[in-house]
Amino acid sequence: MSQQQTPPVVLVDGSSYLFRAYHALPPLTTSKNQPTGAIKGVISMLRRLEQDFPGSKVVVVFDAKGKTFRHAMFAEYKANRPPMPEDLASQIQPIHDIVRAMGLPLLIIPEVEADDVIGTLAHEATRKGIDVVISTGDKDMAQLVSDHVTLINTMTETRMDRDGVVEKFGVTPDQIIDYLALVGDKVDNIPGVTKCGPKTAVKWLEEHHNLDTIMARADEVKGKIGEYLREALDTLPLSRELATIKTDVELDFSLEDLPLPHQDDTRLLDLFREYEFRSWINELESKDDAATPDAPQADAPADKRYSIITSQAELDRWLERLAKAPLFAFDTETTSLRYMDAEIVGVSFAIEPGEAAYLPLAHDYMGAPDQLDRDQALAQLKPLLEDPDKAKLGQNLKYDKNVLANHGIHLEGIAEDTMLESYVLNSVATRHDMDSLAREYLGESTITFESIAGKGAKQLTFNQIELDKAGPYAAEDADITLRLHQVLRPKLAETGRLKSVYEEIDLPLVPVLSRMEQRGAMVSASTLRQHSQELAERMAELEQEAHEVAGEKFNLGSTKQLQAIFYDKLGLPVIKKTPKGAPSTAEPVLQELAHEHELPRLLLEHRSLSKLKSTYTDTLPELIHHRTGRIHTSYHQAVTATGRLSSSEPNLQNIPIRTEQGRRIRQAFIAPAGYKLVAADYSQIELRIMAHLSGDPGLLTAFANGEDIHKATAAEVFGVALDAVTSDQRRSAKAINFGLIYGMSAFGLARQLDVARGVAQEYIDRYFDRYPGVLKYMDNIRKQAHDDGFVETLFGRRLYLPEINARNKQLQQAAERTAINAPMQGTAADIIKRAMLEVENWLLTEHPETARMIMQVHDELILEVREDVLEPIRDGLVKRMSAAASLDVPLLVEAGVGNNWDEAH
DNA sequence: GCACGTTCCTA
DNA sequence: GTAGGAACGTGCA
Known part of the structure; x- marks a missing residue:
C-alpha cells in the first residue's frame, strides 16, 4: 500500500551554506586561479537536495548586498562581521549563475535577509497546508519549525523537527526567539544578557516559559547573573526583535508562481567547464549521450x-x-x-x-x-x-x-x-x-x-x-x-x-x-656494437665478482634482491629510503656504502655500464631507420610545463657526456663523409637570464666583463680576491648558482655540498647580501605567483601553478620552486626556439646544400656542415644564436667542430 | 601483457 | 632544489 504524498517545498538558505562551504572546504581553484571551493560546496549541496527530494520545488534564497531593516533598528547589527574575503566574494556570481542554469528559482530580496524570505515562504506554505523543508546551517531557523516545517542541514546530513529542536536546544521552537534574545550573538552583535549562555537561558525559559515573564520577574533572579539580566532589560526587546525572523515580507509572487526545476544542460555544461568541475561535466555528458539525440550541446552543431x-x-x-x-x-x-x-x-x-x-x-x-x-x-x-x-x-x-x-x-x-x-x-x-x-x-x-x-x-x-x-x-x-x-x-x-x-x-x-x-642523425652502428661487446665482457666480470663477494648468485639489476643482500644478509646501514619506504640502493647510497663493503663498488660500476649498454649502445643501433640509415627522434612540442622541447625514440637529450665511457656514445654520433658536426651551445644561459630578469648590478657587471661567473660568485660569497678563489670555493659557488636557478632551500644546498644546514644558509645569506637584486627578484616572482597563479617568461609564455596556494605546505613550496625556475628555464627555451627559427631560415635560403640543423638539446644546436663552409656557418650560427634575444647581458655562444658529437662539443 | 616503482641519463 | 625519457624488475591479471 502506498501513500500518495505531495512532495515538500524545499527552501534553501544559500547564504548560510556559502560561508560554511567556504570555511569547511579546501581552497580549490581552477587552472586560471578562480577560487571554486565554495561554489563546489554549495552546488553539491543543492544537487544532493534535488536527489533527496525528487519532485520537490527547490527554492534558493540568498542575502542581498547592502543593509537590511535590522540595521535600521540597530546600527551596530552585524558590526562584528569581518568583511567578506575577496576569494569568497568572487564565488557568489558563479553560484548564482549555476543555480539559474540548474533551473532553480533564485531569490535575492533587498533590505531583508535570506532568513526572512524563507520565513515568509514557510509561513505561506503552512497556511496552504504544504509541508516545508528548510535547508540551512543556521540554528536561528529553529524558530520556524512546526508540524509542517522541518530543518535539514545538508552539510551534516541532520534533520530537525519539533522534537529535534527540543532535544537540541532544550526549548520548543516558539521559545527559540526568546532563547536567542537571552543568549545573544557575538557575531551578529545581538546584545543578549551578559554571561547568559544556553544553560541559563533554558533554565529561565523552563521556569517562566517566555521572555516577557522572565523580564517581569527579573528582580527575583539572584546573584551576579540577576544583575546582568536587570542591566539587559532595556535592550532585551531589541535583542528579541533582531532575533525574530520575519514571516511577513512583502513578496510580489506566491509559492505557486515559483517553477519546478528545469535544468539548462547546455548552459550548465558551459559553467561546469568554466569552473572545471570534471566529474559533473562527465555526468552531464553521459546523461546527454543517453538522452534524446536532438538535444544539442554547447558549441556543438545540432546535426553532424x-x-x-x-x-x-x-x-x-x-x-x-x-x-x-x-x-x-x-x-x-x-x-x-x-x-x-x-x-x-x-x-x-x-x-x-x-x-x-x-x-x-x-x-x-x-x-x-x-x-x-x-x-x-x-x-x-x-x-x-x-x-x-x-x-x-x-x-x-x-x-x-x-x-x-x-x-x-x-x-x-x-x-x-x-x-x-x-x-x-x-x-x-x-x-x-x-x-x-x-x-x-x-x-x-x-x-x-x-x-x-x-x-x-x-x-x-x-x-x-x-x-x-x-x-x-x-x-x-x-x-x-x-x-x-x-x-x-x-x-x-x-x-x-x-x-x-x-x-x-x-x-x-x-x-x-x-x-x-x-x-635524422647519423650514428655508427659498428662503433656502438663494438662498445656493447666490451661492456658485456666487463659486466660479466663484475657480475661474477659480485656473486663471489655476496656468497650467492643474484640478479644485479633487481633492487629487491639487492636490498635483501645489503640490508638483511650483510647488515649494512640503511642510509636512505625510497618514497615507498623500502631501503634505497640508489647511486649516492651505494657511494656511501662503498666505505663499508666491497660489493657496492662492484655494483656501482656494473650499474653504470648496464645503463649505458641497455639504454644506448644496444638500443641506438636498433633505431637506425632502414630507409635512411639514420636515427630519427621525435621532438615533442606540447609536453613540458616550461616550454622546453622533449625528445623520444630515442631521447637525444640525455645522451651521456659526463664519464669517459659515456662520451664514447657521443663519439658514435658522426658526420657523413665530407661533412663535420658543428655544435653550438649557450653558455650559462639561465644564469644570464636571471641576471637580466633581476637586473642585479653585480651579476650584470660580472657577465658584462666576461668573468668566470662561478669564480666571481665565489669571490663575493667567500670574500676573497678573484684570483684567490680556490677550486673548492668555485665548486661551492657553482652549486649555489645552480641552486638559485632551481629555487633552492638551505636544506637542498647543504645536501648538495655536504655541509651543515647552517653553513649552507650562511652561503645563501651572503650571496643575497652581495646580489640583493636577485633576492628581490626571487621575492617578487614568488609574490607574483601567489597573486596571479602563474609566472611568465620574458616573451610572455605562461606557466600556471595550480598548487601555489595549496593548503599543503609541501605542495605550495614545490610550486614556489617551479615559479622561480620556470621563467629562467622557459625564457631559455623561448630563446633557443627563436634561434632555431632564424638559423633554419638562414640555412634554407643561403646554404640549402651545405648545412642543416639536425638536433637540439635544450641549450645546444647541432648542425651537419660541409667541410668547405665550416667557418662561415659556424660564425653565422654563433651570431644568430647570440642575437636571438637582446638581454641586458651578452648571450655567449660557444661552438665546436668535429667528426663526431663528442669532438664537436 | 600491463602498470608501477626505482634508478639513472641529460640540460 | 628545476625540467624531462627510458630501462628494468616486480606483482597483478
Whole structure:
C-alpha cells in the first residue's frame, strides 16, 4: 500500500551554506586561479537536495548586498562581521549563475535577509497546508519549525523537527526567539544578557516559559547573573526583535508562481567547464549521450554531417570547397604512430563545424569497399597541401607533415595547430591530445582510437578498420579540430602575450622540427656494437665478482634482491629510503656504502655500464631507420610545463657526456663523409637570464666583463680576491648558482655540498647580501605567483601553478620552486626556439646544400656542415644564436667542430 | 601483457 | 632544489 504524498517545498538558505562551504572546504581553484571551493560546496549541496527530494520545488534564497531593516533598528547589527574575503566574494556570481542554469528559482530580496524570505515562504506554505523543508546551517531557523516545517542541514546530513529542536536546544521552537534574545550573538552583535549562555537561558525559559515573564520577574533572579539580566532589560526587546525572523515580507509572487526545476544542460555544461568541475561535466555528458539525440550541446552543431568520399565526383566537390575555404581542418590516418614508417590510409577534412568528410584510400581488410586510388587522390591534393597561401589547421600537424613527406608531399601553410594553441594557453591544465582537449574545451567525449581499434598487442592498424567505424572516427577528428580551434583561438588572443608566443614561436617551429626529425642523425652502428661487446665482457666480470663477494648468485639489476643482500644478509646501514619506504640502493647510497663493503663498488660500476649498454649502445643501433640509415627522434612540442622541447625514440637529450665511457656514445654520433658536426651551445644561459630578469648590478657587471661567473660568485660569497678563489670555493659557488636557478632551500644546498644546514644558509645569506637584486627578484616572482597563479617568461609564455596556494605546505613550496625556475628555464627555451627559427631560415635560403640543423638539446644546436663552409656557418650560427634575444647581458655562444658529437662539443 | 616503482641519463 | 625519457624488475591479471 502506498501513500500518495505531495512532495515538500524545499527552501534553501544559500547564504548560510556559502560561508560554511567556504570555511569547511579546501581552497580549490581552477587552472586560471578562480577560487571554486565554495561554489563546489554549495552546488553539491543543492544537487544532493534535488536527489533527496525528487519532485520537490527547490527554492534558493540568498542575502542581498547592502543593509537590511535590522540595521535600521540597530546600527551596530552585524558590526562584528569581518568583511567578506575577496576569494569568497568572487564565488557568489558563479553560484548564482549555476543555480539559474540548474533551473532553480533564485531569490535575492533587498533590505531583508535570506532568513526572512524563507520565513515568509514557510509561513505561506503552512497556511496552504504544504509541508516545508528548510535547508540551512543556521540554528536561528529553529524558530520556524512546526508540524509542517522541518530543518535539514545538508552539510551534516541532520534533520530537525519539533522534537529535534527540543532535544537540541532544550526549548520548543516558539521559545527559540526568546532563547536567542537571552543568549545573544557575538557575531551578529545581538546584545543578549551578559554571561547568559544556553544553560541559563533554558533554565529561565523552563521556569517562566517566555521572555516577557522572565523580564517581569527579573528582580527575583539572584546573584551576579540577576544583575546582568536587570542591566539587559532595556535592550532585551531589541535583542528579541533582531532575533525574530520575519514571516511577513512583502513578496510580489506566491509559492505557486515559483517553477519546478528545469535544468539548462547546455548552459550548465558551459559553467561546469568554466569552473572545471570534471566529474559533473562527465555526468552531464553521459546523461546527454543517453538522452534524446536532438538535444544539442554547447558549441556543438545540432546535426553532424560526416561523409565518406568514395567517388571522384565527391572528391572533386570537396577539392573545390577546400580551395575556396579561408581555412580548413585536415588530418591524416595512417598505419603507424612512428612517422618514419607511417603510410597514409586516409585523410579527413572539415570546413564548417559539424560537417566533415573522410577520404579512405588504403583500407585493406577482407571485404573492404572500393576506394579511390591513393596515389591519384594524393596527387590531386598535393597542390593544395603544398600551397603556403592555403591555410591549414590541424592537431599536431608536425606528424601529418612528416607522414605526407613519405608520399612526396611537402605540407606548407601550417596556419593553426590546436595542440599548440592548447599548450600555449595552459601547458599544465590538460594533456594536449585531441580526446583530452575535446573533453576540456568542448565538454565532449570523442570516439577513441582504442574503441575502434582495440588495445594492446591485438590492436588493429587503421587500414584494418572497417569504413563504417573509420569514417565517423576520422571525420570527427577533423570536425573536433575545427571546433576546438574556434574555442581556443579567441582565448589565446585574450590572454596576455600568449598569441605572440603561439604565432611567433611555437607554430612556426613546426616545420623546422619536422625537417630536423626527417633529416635524422647519423650514428655508427659498428662503433656502438663494438662498445656493447666490451661492456658485456666487463659486466660479466663484475657480475661474477659480485656473486663471489655476496656468497650467492643474484640478479644485479633487481633492487629487491639487492636490498635483501645489503640490508638483511650483510647488515649494512640503511642510509636512505625510497618514497615507498623500502631501503634505497640508489647511486649516492651505494657511494656511501662503498666505505663499508666491497660489493657496492662492484655494483656501482656494473650499474653504470648496464645503463649505458641497455639504454644506448644496444638500443641506438636498433633505431637506425632502414630507409635512411639514420636515427630519427621525435621532438615533442606540447609536453613540458616550461616550454622546453622533449625528445623520444630515442631521447637525444640525455645522451651521456659526463664519464669517459659515456662520451664514447657521443663519439658514435658522426658526420657523413665530407661533412663535420658543428655544435653550438649557450653558455650559462639561465644564469644570464636571471641576471637580466633581476637586473642585479653585480651579476650584470660580472657577465658584462666576461668573468668566470662561478669564480666571481665565489669571490663575493667567500670574500676573497678573484684570483684567490680556490677550486673548492668555485665548486661551492657553482652549486649555489645552480641552486638559485632551481629555487633552492638551505636544506637542498647543504645536501648538495655536504655541509651543515647552517653553513649552507650562511652561503645563501651572503650571496643575497652581495646580489640583493636577485633576492628581490626571487621575492617578487614568488609574490607574483601567489597573486596571479602563474609566472611568465620574458616573451610572455605562461606557466600556471595550480598548487601555489595549496593548503599543503609541501605542495605550495614545490610550486614556489617551479615559479622561480620556470621563467629562467622557459625564457631559455623561448630563446633557443627563436634561434632555431632564424638559423633554419638562414640555412634554407643561403646554404640549402651545405648545412642543416639536425638536433637540439635544450641549450645546444647541432648542425651537419660541409667541410668547405665550416667557418662561415659556424660564425653565422654563433651570431644568430647570440642575437636571438637582446638581454641586458651578452648571450655567449660557444661552438665546436668535429667528426663526431663528442669532438664537436 | 600491463602498470608501477626505482634508478639513472641529460640540460 | 628545476625540467624531462627510458630501462628494468616486480606483482597483478
